Structure formats: structure tokens, C-alpha cells
Amino acid sequence: MDAQGWGIEMARYNEWQNEKLYGICREIGQEAREQDRGMFFRSIRLTLDHILMVDDLLFRLADSGEAPTVFEPGKPFCADWSMLCDARRDFDAAVEARFGEVDADWFAETVTFTRPAANRRTSLPRQFLLMQMFNHATHHRSQVTSELHRMGVDYGNTDLPYNPNSTM
Secondary structure: OOHHHHHHHHHHHHHHHHHHHHHHHHHHOHHHHHOOOOEOOEOHHHHHHHHHHHHHHHHHHHHHOOOOOOOOOOOOOOOOHHHHHHHHHHHHHHHHHHHHHOOHHHHHOEEEEEEOOOOEEEEEEHHHHHHHHHHHHHHHHHHHHHHHHHOOOOOOOOOHHHOOOOOO
16 A cells, blocks of 8 residues: 555544544533543643644644644633544545545655744654544544443444455
8 A cells, every 4th residue: 555545544544533532422412521630731622722733733734834833732622522523524524535636655755844842843744744644533532432431331342454445
């Protein structure tokens, strides 16, 4: 599988997992989503919000080399649950669409940017930044699914071969 194929499969996987997770989180209700559960970002909603914030940052960085001048991971990215759901759906669709527009060489290109916290220039392969985007999302989704498990909610399968959106 070339890099473009990898990117499209990962975008489809990410979309599938987010659709499942947001659907379950819609069903558990606002009180359960907002409850401080002692998670790093306190609540399920704030953890999902953080995932989208970093996805947006890393994707913009990988696509255009534009790093934000300020990064505040403790500050909400979306004002409320409805806005978060809409933004997540739109973001996932945009990533898959973008990956369909580029070729495999695009993924191998180097992106140079200034890291805001370190105030120094860094160059990384685009695919490395995208791998981090997907890895970061998976890491924090697992925190949410662990909380759901503690609540007695069955999250279901997360294995790549079971993705109904896959073309493999």
C-alpha cells in the first residue's frame, strides 16, 4: 500500500471510530459527557474536544506548514457538544477528501515550521505529522472508551479489518 492508500484508509478508520464514539456519547447524555471523571481533560466531552483541536492543528501543519502562534490545549476548541459534533464530522470528511486529491509523493514531502513553544524551526516528513495525528486521536479515544467501559457501555470493535468504510 502506498502512502496515499495508507492515508485514505486511516482517514476512513478515524471517521468510523469517531462516528461510533460520538454516537455512543450522544446516547449517554450531556450530564455523563460533562462529568469530571478525573481524566487528563476532565470530562468525556473535553477529551473529545482536545482530540479535534490537535487533529486540526496537526492536519493544518502537515497540509500547509502553518503552525498556530498560540496553542492552549486546556482551553475548549468548540463551545458546546453540538458544535463539536458538527466540527468533527466536517473535519473527518475534509481529511479524507484532501487525501483523495494528492498523490503518494505529497505524503513524503518535508514540512518546515516553527514550533511555538520552542521557538525554533523544525522539518518533518508530512506523513510523520499525519501518523502523529492518528496516533494522538487513538490514544485519547482509548481514554474515552475506558470511561465508557467503566460505565458499562460496550464500545464494540476497533480493529482496522472490521471498518465498514474500508476498501481493503
